[in-house]
Amino acid sequence: MKRIASSFLEFVRQTGEQLDLFWQVVRRLHHSWRRRAMIADQMYVGGIKVLHVVLLVGFSMGMVVSLQTGIELSRIGQQDQIGLIVAVSMAREMGPFITATILSAAVGSALAAEVGTMAVSEELSALEVMSIDATSYLVLPRLIALAVLCPTLTVLCDTIGIIGGGLVARSQLGVGLELYFDSAIDALQTPGVLIPIPKDVYIGLLKSFVFGIVIAIISCSAGMRTRGGALGVGNATRAAVRDSIILVIILNYFMTWAFYQQN
Numbered sequence: 001m002k003r004i005a006s007s008f009l010e011f012v013r014q015t016g017e018q019l020d021l022f023w024q025v026v027r028r029l030h031h032s033w034r035r036r037a038m039i040a041d042q043m044y045v046g047g048i049k050v051l052h053v054v055l056l057v058g059f060s061m062g063m064v065v066s067l068q069t070g071i072e073l074s075r076i077g078q079q080d081q082i083g084l085i086v087a088v089s090m091a092r093e094m095g096p097f098i099t100a101t102i103l104s105a106a107v108g109s110a111l112a113a114e115v116g117t118m119a120v121s122e123e124l125s126a127l128e129v130m131s132i133d134a135t136s137y138l139v140l141p142r143l144i145a146l147a148v149l150c151p152t153l154t155v156l157c158d159t160i161g162i163i164g165g166g167l168v169a170r171s172q173l174g175v176g177l178e179l180y181f182d183s184a185i186d187a188l189q190t191p192g193v194l195i196p197i198p199k200d201v202y203i204g205l206l207k208s209f210v211f212g213i214v215i216a217i218i219s220c221s222a223g224m225r226t227r228g229g230a231l232g233v234g235n236a237t238r239a240a241v242r243d244s245i246i247l248v249i250i251l252n253y254f255m256t257w258a259f260y261q262q263n
Helices: 002-027 036-074 079-120 121-127 135-170 177-187 199-226 229-260
Strands: none
Touching: 002 135, 002 199, 036 079, 036 135, 079 121, 079 135, 079 177, 079 199, 079 229, 121 135, 135 177, 135 199, 199 229
8 A cells, every 4th residue: 555655656746747847848938049959959860760660650550551441341342431541540540649659769768868867977967057957958959859840750650651551452452542542632621620721630730749748748857857877767768658658648538539529
């Protein structure tokens, strides 16, 4: 019982630290222009590192969704609807989730390890001694970079996934590419109420924007809490990836429920 209570209190404490870190970053958003070079560097390093993975996984998932749904639809003579299902699946759920998971594993872990190494080697204390704001210097550029990277990579993931699904539909299920892409485009033309672009597209991009912020905050927070040398850095990296993916899954459900519950 004591262990459960201790774990719960630790969870509450970490959540509070993460929310406080997010609020501190929000208060420093006006520093963004000053940190533009660091933001661009983080976007370049993070984007190049995961681009090929996002494209490969997105392409493969589009093929899998197309094949699995196409086989079932072909039994009732509705295989011409494959484009609709693949496009909606990628835009609403698969694209944002795949991208966020890859960023958590590749970029989030690197952020936690980098900041954690700085923490255990007392570089964060050195920044404080030099009157350098660690939140503005370290966290702000990484949060903005991930908040921009995640939606950008999601668009690429959606696109390549729909293309992969089209190749499978043409080669395995006998659905013409023109029919497939016409169906996919029609599926994504439902106008949004708040924003004059297709609802499935902007909701997927909104999800990925939130996921990028979550990954950055959790990873940087885990790194800044690191203690205990190399072992502590490893624990912080593992915790950052674990917590990021869990929270992405939870937020994905609640955001989907909030936007589509009346449909």
